[in-house]
Each structure stands twice: as structure tokens, then as C-alpha cells.
Amino acid sequence: MVEIRKNRESITLPLVFPLVVALALSLAASLYGMRWVQQQNTNQRLYEEVYQGQQLFRSLLETEVRQLQIRIEILQANQGLQKAFLARDRFRLKAALSRLGPNAGSVFGMGLLFFDSERKLFFSVDHPNLQEETMDDLALRQAARTHKMAHGLELAKDGRFLLRVVVPWVMAGGGAGYVEMSQDIGSFAPRLKEGLGYEIFITARKAGIDQKQWAAAEAAGRRAGSWQEMGDCVILARTMSTVPGEFCAILKTSHHQGFVRTIDFTENNKHFRGGFVDLLDPAQQNLGSLVMLRDVTSEVVSLWAMIFYLGGVGLAIAVLLFLFFYLHIARLDRRLFKNQENLNDTIASKEIALSQTSTLLQLDIAKREKAEHDFRSMCYQNQLILDSVGEGIFGLDSQGNHTFVNPQAARMLGYEPGELIGQPSHVTWHHSRPNGAHFPDRECQIYQTLRDGKVHHMEDDFFWRKDGSGFSTEYTSTPIWEEGQLSGAVVSFKDISDKKKARHDLVASENRYRAIAGTAQDAIILMDDHGRIAYWNPAAERIFGYTEGEVLGRDLHALLIPARFAPEFEKGLKRFWASGEGNAFGRVLEMTALCKGGKEFPVELAISALCQEEGWWAVGIVRDISERVRQRTVQNELQARLRHSQKMEAIGTLAGGIAHDFNNILAAIMGYTELALLETGEGNLRDTLLEVRRASNRAKDLVGHILAFSRQGEMARTAVNVVPIVRETLKMLRASLPATIEIRQTIGQDLGRIMADPTQIHQVVMNLCTNASHAMRETGGVLKVDVAQVHLPDKLVLSTFVLEPGNYLKITVCDTGQGIAPAILDKIFDPFFTTKSRGEGTGLGLSVVHGIVTSHGGGIEVKGAPEQGTCFSLYFPVLEGVSETMAVVLADVPPTGKERILLVDDEEVLIEMGERILIYLGYKVTSMTSSIEALELFRAQPENFDLVITDYTMPNMTGGELAKQILAIRPGMPIVLCTGFSEVFNEEKAMALGVQGYVMKPLSIHELAEVCRRVLDKPRK
Incomplete structure (x- = not known):
């Protein structure tokens, strides 16, 4: 029986104690808040008063600066001082100051110094005999830099805190210098005290003071403090007779950089408040501090008296509240105590009766709980077995009705477990066969x-x-048997639909994959764990040539792999049969295989491993890639040819650029040579100059060849004599051929002319001769070149060419090399076709020759046989009625004129040469090296010129743009455009622009004279 608690705790203390704590905390918080607010107000007022002191100090400082400046200006106005200052005469300067008064220096300031323009001190009122020395105080440096009045605070070595004012002195008579007056700011302390009501201390940092000089001044009674009083500072001036010790301690520990700071301390029952203001020199470096201090003891005492008064009032109110609540709670506590005693007596009597009844019930409950526990345990175990088994289980009575059904059985039959209890089994789920026919229960x-x-x-x-x-x-x-009687049955079943489907799918899959393998275009081969062929699909028969009956059971590698690869394959097989791993798995390999006739061919092979009970098997898929390999070979060859072609194109572009610059050089050489010939009589010098001209002409032709090589030298066709072109080509070729190749040439005379592009004729001959030399490079031989005129009486049919009857120029190039096989004779003119090794040719040479000859209306005849050499014969129609002698027009005297010509070229050498040639020809010449300036000149005087000759390639503005601008100003203006070479501008574009003459550099005097006359004499529209 539970003992009823007779004693109880009073509720008075738990309720009253928190109230007392709350009242005490409220009172303390109120007093603290009042003190904090008062402290904040005091600090704010103190900061404002310190800031006011700072402003007053600055005002005094500015007033003193103005007074010192006025005094200096009064001195500078004195004529005697001016003369003495100019003369740098100390005695006259001292005398002039004496005339102003016996104590002039003291009257005008604490110190008076005179400096020359180099800031050297040459006179001091306090030290008249002081040696000259260069001063470097900040105010003096600032005045020297700005040439204006400068001032600043500076700490003297003897401890004086000086206000220095420096005024430059510049006089009309010459000479310059500076006058400096200084004032000790210690005198500010009484005035600051009077204005602020604070005790004033002026301190300085010891770092800028010489201790010996300070000690001397202190001994003389000129210092307000002792050197040892402070830490890193000393007191220079003060208005307070005694210095509080706590104030000294603050100065020792708190003298650090900080523009305005406040202090608050107590000493000997006195309370002081004040603040620091930093004193800075012109470089903003801390020199010392202005300290303001005030006794606020009476204010602090008044504050604490008010706080104590308010605290006492609050405490009295709190005590009254506490007494009220305490008496009220105590009365309630006594009532609760009386009611609790009555309740305890009632509970005690009832508890005795309940205890006896409870003992009897507990014994009965214990027996029942044990029996129920055993039964629940057995049922739980049985149910757990039925629920967890993977098969369906149900029970039937002797009539075939369900007695129990486990969840798995109900799920498979599509019922809830409770639905089947008591239902007949056969008519519920076993009534029909799979085809729907009745299934009898018997x-x-x-x-x-x-x-x-x-x-x-x-x-x-x-x-x-x-x-x-x-x-x-x-x-x-x-x-189920009970007491010898058959009472029912237990049925366990499982769904085998998936098993039957898997078996069916396996058969279907095998048939399907056999069909796929039978229709696959790639060979599918199965190798067993002994390396024998176990499967061979129809594609394998087609690729390898063996039927399935010929290969099944035979060794795969001995049958299909070349013998030279056998050791490597045997090594890989041993590893595969041991571990099922190999380097070939998971990759697609290219390799060589054998077909039935023993011929090797390229294949692509993919292998996968197949694990069987007896060991590792392998499945291989083989694809014949003979066509792919052939196409890849062709593609690689074409790419190599393309790269070589691009390389040759880049070389051609470079050659074109070189030809452009070389033409400008040749223009100067040829022009000055012809000018020299005009001024030179017969003799060795003239012969030498003629050789120079001939060499220049050959160089000019060489430039044409370079442009032909770069395929950028397309020019209009003219009546051409091919003989010099062939000879020049052979001369160039000779230098590049080995000594084992002999060149034989047979070239007739007066063979007539053909309408052709000389550079293309050069290209044709060069290509044919280069091919011929290549055919003989190993064995040597003879390169034979013939040029002759032939007459075709009848039409001549040559493979892809048909030549009409008439006269033709025939160029024949023969070699004694390896010749051309008849099988490839029809392909030699195809683009990219070549018999040379990779990197030795692009296969474009003969294709280009074919195109050039065709465009000239000619034909090509090819003769040759293997090991007997090759002959190429080119036919070009001869121009009728044009003979060698008629085609050459020699003009000993170039045509002249008197017109006005504007000559424009950015090359100084070419502009000077052109001007001399045109003046020689009788023209009035204005030359310009800037196209911009030339345009401005023409715009200003468009009628002052009859002809404009301009280069094309110039900075800022090209000749084409200049011509366009000139024609816009004066339509129909005769213009001749010259160029060494241009990729973007040709004769057609020039004529379309309105240019009447387009010539290529270099030009001879005759060519220049002829083009000038041709353009000038052309009728104007």
C-alpha cells in the first residue's frame, strides 16, 4: 500500500522569491540605465568641448600666422633691408634692423631668419655670427616649392614648440630669398584657458628634442615640466600649477596618434575630465598634443546623490509591493493545507479495500496471460511460416472447402485471403482446362x-x-489425419508460367539468332574450348569460300590464319583458355585472313568470350574490308597530294611577293642605267652599262618566270617569239640537273610568232623538261628539245586534239628514260595522276600542260614505250603575216612632249629616277611621295596637270583609290597606273575604273615615253 504523504511544502517561498528577484533586477536595471545615459551625455558634451578647443587653437594659430606675415611684409618693404638683403651683407642687414629699433627681432617674433634662394641661412637675429648652412624645415621647403607664404608647426631641439612663417622675398632689382619668423606657441595656453575654461597643457614628443638642450633650458627656468615626468613626451606649457599624478600616468601610456581623444580619471577624491588634440607638422607627422583638463568633482557628486535618492525611493516601493504579495499568498497557502489533510484521510481508507481486491485479480491475470502467451506464440510461428513461404499453401476439409489460405496463395489466385474461406476449391479455381473445356473433379x-x-x-x-x-x-x-480419420488435405503450389515461358523463349531465341546469323552479311564463327570451329554461318561461306561441312570440327587458326601469325595466336589462345581474357576482347581489330584458295585479304574482327560448362568458347564476327582498305589507300594518297598542292601554292604566293619587291628594285636599276647611257659616250663605261641593261632585262624575264611559277602572272596574250623563252628555260634547268643528263637543243631561226602568254609557254616547257629529267635521274640520259615550224597539209587527229591544216610551231621534248606503259597512256593528263612516289609530285603538271595547250588552240602528241623513252610534241598555230623582223619595232629616239605630269610613288629612289627621265623627255614634272598629299595638290590645282602617273601599292591610299578620287574631281583625266605586282588589282579593273594606261614595272625609257604619248594622244571624251 502506498503511504500517503502527511507533510507538504509551503507555496509561499516559491512564489515570493521570484517576485523579490524581479523587483531587485528592475531597480538595478533602472539605476544602471540612468547612470549609462548620464555618462553618454557627459562624454558627448566633453567631446564637443574638446573639439571646440581644437577649433579655438586653430583660430589662434591662423591669427598668429597673419600677424607674422604682416610683420615680415613690413620688413620687406624697408629699402635699407632690401639693399642689405640683395648684397647678402650681414652687417648692413643688422644695422638696418637696428634702425628699426634696438629689439627689432624680439618685437617681430621669437626669431627672425634670412635665407638666400638656395635656402641657405645667412643671417639670424638671435645668432648674428651663425655660419651659412642650408636649412631643410618643412615650411621653408614648401615656400621654395610654391613661391608663396608657407607656415607650419615645428619642434625645436631645445624643446620650443614653434610656429614658423616663411615668406619668399623677390625684388625687381634681382635676387631672391626667404624671410622666416617663428613664434613659440606656449604663449597660447593662457588664452586657450580663458576661452575654454579648461586647464591647458601643451606637450611635445621627446623624439624631436635634444635632451641636453632641454636640460639647459630647464635649468634656466624656461621649461614648465621635467624630462623624467612623462614617458615619451614632455610638458612645454601649462596653466595648472601642479600636475596630477594620474594625468602623468595617462600621458605615459596614451600618447599615441589619434586626432581627438578624451580622458577621465580620479585622483585624491577629485574627478577630472578632458581631452587630447594632436599637433601636426606640415607633413602631418605628430609633434605633440594640446591637452585640456577640468575638475568635475562637483558634477560627479551631484550625479551620484541623485542616483542614491532615486534608488532609495525605488527600494521603498519594492518593499511595500513585497509585503503586500507575501501576506496575500500566505493566506492562500493556509487554506490549501487544510483541504489537503481532508483529502489524504479519504484516500487512505479507500486504498486498503482496493489493495485486497488487487491481490486476487493479479493471481488470476497471471495464469490467463501465460496461457494466452503460449497460444499466441504458436499461432505466430505458424502464421509466420505460411506468410513467409514462397509457395501458395491452403487447407481443405473433407468436402474440399477452404479452411485456410496463406497470402501467397491468395495473391496468385487473385483473391483476398478471407474470400476463399469456406468456398469449394474445385469449382472456384480448378473447374476448366486451359482450352476452356470442363475439368471434372474425379x-x-x-x-x-x-x-x-x-x-x-x-x-x-x-x-x-x-x-x-x-x-x-x-x-x-x-x-490430414486426425485420430485415424481423414479430415482434409494441405495443398502447396507454385506458378510455373515464367519457367514455361523461359523455356519457350529459349527455343524461340535460338531459332531467331540462327536466322539472324544465317542472314548476316558478316561471317559469324563459333570456336569451342579446343580451338575447333563449332558454328559457321552462310556469310562465312561466302567470305572464306568454305562450306559449313568443310570447316566444322577443324582447327580454326590452322585453316584461316596465315602461318606467320601462328605463334602469336597460340600464345593468346593459351591465355584465353586459362582465364577467359585476352587483348583482343572488347576491341575491333584489323588483320589478315586466308580464304579457301590460300589468298590473303584484310578483315575486321570482333571477338567476345562465352563461358560454357566445359570451358571458354569464343564468338568471332569477321567482315571483309578489302574495298574499305582500297578506298582508304586512295583517300590517303589524295590527301597527301592535296597537302603537297597546298604547299606548292604557299610557295607560289611567296614567289609572287618576292617578284613584286624585285620589280621595284629592277625599276631603279634599269632606269638609272638608261639615264647613264644617255649621258655617256662610246667607250668601256658605255659597254659596261649596256651589260648592266642586258642583265636587268634578263632579271625582268626571270620575274616573269617567277610569276608564272606562282600561277599569278596571268597577262594578255601577245605575238610571242618562243625561241628566247625556250632557251632561257633550258638555261635555268641546266643548273638543277645532274651531270649524268645531257641537254641537246635544235632550235631554228625566224620561226614566226604565236599568240600566247609568255609565262604560260615557259611553264609548259619547264613542266615537260622536269618530268623528262625525273625519268632519267637514276640512269642518266639525253634530254632533247627541238623547236621548228611545220606545215600540216591535212587535218591531224591526236587523241583528244584535232588540228586544222596550216602552219604550226612544234616544240618537242624527248627523254631516254623508262618510258610510259600503254595501260596508263590515256590517264597521264588526268588531274592528280602520277607515277612518282609520295611527296615527289602533285600529279598536276601534265594536267596544267594539257589545259594551257588547249587554251592556245594547239595540240599534244605523245609517243613512247617502256624502257624506250618518251616524246611530247606540242603544236601551236603560227600567226600568219607576222615575221620576226616585222614584229620587232626599234625606236632609237623615244617620243617626247611638253605636258605637265604629276608623278606619285612612295619609293624615294623611284620618284627621283622617274622625275629625271620625264624631264629628259621634255615634260614638266611635279613629284610626290605621298598619295594623300598628291590628292590634296590635285584637288587645289586640277587644271595644272595634263597627266597623272602613280604607283599602285602605297601606304594610306593605294594608286587605285587615288585614281578614283582624281577622276571624281576631273572626269576624263589621263592616268597611268604602274605596279610591280598586285593580287587584287589588274588591268581589267584599272580600265573599268577609268584609268587609260596600266603598265608593269620595271619600264625602260622607251616604254615609259610610249605609254605617256599613247595616253596623252588618245582622244578625250
Whole structure:
């Protein structure tokens, strides 16, 4: 029995104690807040007063600066001082100051100094005999830099805190210098005290003071403090007779940089407040401090008296509140105590009766709980078995009705477990066959168990679900015997639909994959664990040439792999059969295989491993890639040819650039040579100059060849004599051929002219001769070149050419090399076709020759045989009625004129040469090296010129743009455009622009004279 608690705790203390704590905290918080607010107000007022002191100090400082400046200006106005200052005469300067008064220096300031323009001190009122020395105080440096009045605070070595004012002194008579007056700011202390009501201390940092000089001044009674009083500072001036010790301690520990700071301390029952203001020199470096201090003891005492008064009032109120609440709570506590005693007596009597009844009930409950626990344990175990088993299990009574159904059975049959209890089994889920035909219960093996009491098993039967669907099942029916009587049966079954489907799918899959393998275009080969062929699809028969019957059971590698690869394959097979791993798995390999006839061909092979009970098998998919390899070979060859072609194109571009610059150089050489010939008589010098001209002409032709090589030298066709072109080509070729190749040439005279581009004729001959030399480079031989005129009386048919009757110039190039096979004779003019090794040619040479000859209306005849050499014969139509002698027009005297010509070229050498040639020809010449300036000149005087000759390639503005601008100003203006070479501008574009003459550099005097006359004499529109 539980003992009733007789003693109880009073509620008075738990309720009153928190109240007392709350009142005490409220009172303390109120007093603290009042003190904090008062302190903040005091600090703010103190900061404002310190800031006011700072402003007053600055005002005094500015007033003193103005007074010192006025005094200096009064001195500078004195004529005697001016003369003495100019003369740098100390005695005259001292005398002039004496005339102003016996104590002039003291009257005008604490110190008076005179400096020359180099800031050297040459006179001091305090030290008249002081040696000259260069001063470097900040105010003096600032005055020297700005040439204006400068001032600043500075700490003297003897401890004086000086205000220095420096005024430059510049006089009309010459000479310059500076006058400085200084004032000790210690005198500010009384005035600051009077204005602020604070005691004033002026301190300085010891770092700028010489201790010996300070000691001397202190001994003389000129210092207000002792050197040892402070830490890193000393007191220079003060208005307070005694210095508080606590104030000294603050100065020792708190003298640090900080523009305005406040202090608050107590000493000897006195309370002081004040603040620091930093004193800075012109460089903003701290020199010392202005300290303001005031006795606020009476204010502090008044504040604390008010706080104590308010605290006492608050405490009295709190005590009254405490007494009120305490008496009220105590009365309530006594009432609660009386009611609790009555309740305890009632509970005690009832508890005795309940205790006796409880003992009896507990004994009975214990017995029942044990029996229920045992029963629940057995039921739980049985249910756990039924619920967790993977098969469906249900029980039947002797009539075939359900007595229990586990969840798995209910799920497979599509019912809830409770739905089947008491229902007949056969008519519920075993009533029909899979095809829908009736299934009688006498044939049911489950009911047979109910009849004969034996175990029956069915491997493949059919149960129906609630929704009308069904599934294949395997089941076992076991009888239940109770006291010797057959009371029912237990049936366990499982769904074998997936198993049957898997078996069916396996058969279907095998048939499907056999069909796929049979129709695959790639060979599919299966190798067993002994390296023998176990499967061979139709594609394998087609690729390798063996039938399935010929290869099954035979060694795969001996049959299909070349013998030279056998050791490597045997090594890989051993590793594969041991571990099922190999380097070839997971990759696509290119390799060589053997077909039935023993011929090797390229294949692509992919291998995967297949693990069987007896060991590792391998499946290989083989693809014949003969065509792919051939196409890849062709593609690689074409890419190599393309790269070589691009390289040759880049070389051609470079050659074009070189030709452009070389033309400008040749223009100067040829021009000055012809000018020299005009001024030179017969003799060795003239012969030398003629050789220079001939060499220049050859160089000019060489430039044409370079442009032909770069395929950028397209020019209009003219009547051309090919003989010099062929000879020049052979001369160039000779230098590049080995000594084992002999050149033989047979070139007739007066062969006539053909309408052609000289550079293209050069290119044709060069290509044919280069091919011929290549055919003889190993064995040597003879390169034979013939040029002759032939007459074709009848039409001549040459492979792809048809030549009409008439006269033709025939160029024949023959070699004694390896010749051309008849099988490739029809392909030699195809683009990119070549018999040379990779990197030795692009296959474009003969294709270009074919194109050039065709465009000239000619034809090509090819003769040759293997090991007998090759001959190429080119036919070009001869111009009728044009002979060698008629085609050459020699003009000994160039045409002249008197017109006004504007000559424009950015090359100084060419502009000077052109001007001399045109003046020689009688023209009035204005030359310009800037196209911009030339345009401005023409715009200003468009009628002052009859002809404009301009270069094309110039900075800022090209010749083409200049011509366009000139024609816009004066339409129809005759213009001749010259160029060494341009990729973007040709004769057609020039004529379309309105230019009447387009010539290529270099020009001879005759060519320049002729083009000038041709353009000038052309009728104007």
C-alpha cells in the first residue's frame, strides 16, 4: 500500500522569491540605465568641448600666422633691408634692423631668419655670427616649392614648440630669398584657458628634442615640466600649477596618434575630465598634443546623490509591493493545507479495500496471460511460416472447402485471403482446362487425395484466377489425419508460367539468332574450348569460300590464319583458355585472313568470350574490308597530294611577293642605267652599262618566270617569239640537273610568232623538261628539245586534239628514260595522276600542260614505250603575216612632249629616277611621295596637270583609290597606273575604273615615253 504523504511544502517561498528577484533586477536595471545615459551625455558634451578647443587653437594659430606675415611684409618693404638683403651683407642687414629699433627681432617674433634662394641661412637675429648652412624645415621647403607664404608647426631641439612663417622675398632689382619668423606657441595656453575654461597643457614628443638642450633650458627656468615626468613626451606649457599624478600616468601610456581623444580619471577624491588634440607638422607627422583638463568633482557628486535618492525611493516601493504579495499568498497557502489533510484521510481508507481486491485479480491475470502467451506464440510461428513461404499453401476439409489460405496463395489466385474461406476449391479455381473445356473433379488429383488419403503431385496443371485469367502450376496434395480419420488435405503450389515461358523463349531465341546469323552479311564463327570451329554461318561461306561441312570440327587458326601469325595466336589462345581474357576482347581489330584458295585479304574482327560448362568458347564476327582498305589507300594518297598542292601554292604566293619587291628594285636599276647611257659616250663605261641593261632585262624575264611559277602572272596574250623563252628555260634547268643528263637543243631561226602568254609557254616547257629529267635521274640520259615550224597539209587527229591544216610551231621534248606503259597512256593528263612516289609530285603538271595547250588552240602528241623513252610534241598555230623582223619595232629616239605630269610613288629612289627621265623627255614634272598629299595638290590645282602617273601599292591610299578620287574631281583625266605586282588589282579593273594606261614595272625609257604619248594622244571624251 502506498503511504500517503502527511507533510507538504509551503507555496509561499516559491512564489515570493521570484517576485523579490524581479523587483531587485528592475531597480538595478533602472539605476544602471540612468547612470549609462548620464555618462553618454557627459562624454558627448566633453567631446564637443574638446573639439571646440581644437577649433579655438586653430583660430589662434591662423591669427598668429597673419600677424607674422604682416610683420615680415613690413620688413620687406624697408629699402635699407632690401639693399642689405640683395648684397647678402650681414652687417648692413643688422644695422638696418637696428634702425628699426634696438629689439627689432624680439618685437617681430621669437626669431627672425634670412635665407638666400638656395635656402641657405645667412643671417639670424638671435645668432648674428651663425655660419651659412642650408636649412631643410618643412615650411621653408614648401615656400621654395610654391613661391608663396608657407607656415607650419615645428619642434625645436631645445624643446620650443614653434610656429614658423616663411615668406619668399623677390625684388625687381634681382635676387631672391626667404624671410622666416617663428613664434613659440606656449604663449597660447593662457588664452586657450580663458576661452575654454579648461586647464591647458601643451606637450611635445621627446623624439624631436635634444635632451641636453632641454636640460639647459630647464635649468634656466624656461621649461614648465621635467624630462623624467612623462614617458615619451614632455610638458612645454601649462596653466595648472601642479600636475596630477594620474594625468602623468595617462600621458605615459596614451600618447599615441589619434586626432581627438578624451580622458577621465580620479585622483585624491577629485574627478577630472578632458581631452587630447594632436599637433601636426606640415607633413602631418605628430609633434605633440594640446591637452585640456577640468575638475568635475562637483558634477560627479551631484550625479551620484541623485542616483542614491532615486534608488532609495525605488527600494521603498519594492518593499511595500513585497509585503503586500507575501501576506496575500500566505493566506492562500493556509487554506490549501487544510483541504489537503481532508483529502489524504479519504484516500487512505479507500486504498486498503482496493489493495485486497488487487491481490486476487493479479493471481488470476497471471495464469490467463501465460496461457494466452503460449497460444499466441504458436499461432505466430505458424502464421509466420505460411506468410513467409514462397509457395501458395491452403487447407481443405473433407468436402474440399477452404479452411485456410496463406497470402501467397491468395495473391496468385487473385483473391483476398478471407474470400476463399469456406468456398469449394474445385469449382472456384480448378473447374476448366486451359482450352476452356470442363475439368471434372474425379480427375482432379487434389480431390483424389481426399478420396484415397495419399500424397499426389502434378508437375504441370492449370489454375484459374478470380479475373478469369489462368496460370500454369506445379502442386503437391498432402492428406490430414486426425485420430485415424481423414479430415482434409494441405495443398502447396507454385506458378510455373515464367519457367514455361523461359523455356519457350529459349527455343524461340535460338531459332531467331540462327536466322539472324544465317542472314548476316558478316561471317559469324563459333570456336569451342579446343580451338575447333563449332558454328559457321552462310556469310562465312561466302567470305572464306568454305562450306559449313568443310570447316566444322577443324582447327580454326590452322585453316584461316596465315602461318606467320601462328605463334602469336597460340600464345593468346593459351591465355584465353586459362582465364577467359585476352587483348583482343572488347576491341575491333584489323588483320589478315586466308580464304579457301590460300589468298590473303584484310578483315575486321570482333571477338567476345562465352563461358560454357566445359570451358571458354569464343564468338568471332569477321567482315571483309578489302574495298574499305582500297578506298582508304586512295583517300590517303589524295590527301597527301592535296597537302603537297597546298604547299606548292604557299610557295607560289611567296614567289609572287618576292617578284613584286624585285620589280621595284629592277625599276631603279634599269632606269638609272638608261639615264647613264644617255649621258655617256662610246667607250668601256658605255659597254659596261649596256651589260648592266642586258642583265636587268634578263632579271625582268626571270620575274616573269617567277610569276608564272606562282600561277599569278596571268597577262594578255601577245605575238610571242618562243625561241628566247625556250632557251632561257633550258638555261635555268641546266643548273638543277645532274651531270649524268645531257641537254641537246635544235632550235631554228625566224620561226614566226604565236599568240600566247609568255609565262604560260615557259611553264609548259619547264613542266615537260622536269618530268623528262625525273625519268632519267637514276640512269642518266639525253634530254632533247627541238623547236621548228611545220606545215600540216591535212587535218591531224591526236587523241583528244584535232588540228586544222596550216602552219604550226612544234616544240618537242624527248627523254631516254623508262618510258610510259600503254595501260596508263590515256590517264597521264588526268588531274592528280602520277607515277612518282609520295611527296615527289602533285600529279598536276601534265594536267596544267594539257589545259594551257588547249587554251592556245594547239595540240599534244605523245609517243613512247617502256624502257624506250618518251616524246611530247606540242603544236601551236603560227600567226600568219607576222615575221620576226616585222614584229620587232626599234625606236632609237623615244617620243617626247611638253605636258605637265604629276608623278606619285612612295619609293624615294623611284620618284627621283622617274622625275629625271620625264624631264629628259621634255615634260614638266611635279613629284610626290605621298598619295594623300598628291590628292590634296590635285584637288587645289586640277587644271595644272595634263597627266597623272602613280604607283599602285602605297601606304594610306593605294594608286587605285587615288585614281578614283582624281577622276571624281576631273572626269576624263589621263592616268597611268604602274605596279610591280598586285593580287587584287589588274588591268581589267584599272580600265573599268577609268584609268587609260596600266603598265608593269620595271619600264625602260622607251616604254615609259610610249605609254605617256599613247595616253596623252588618245582622244578625250
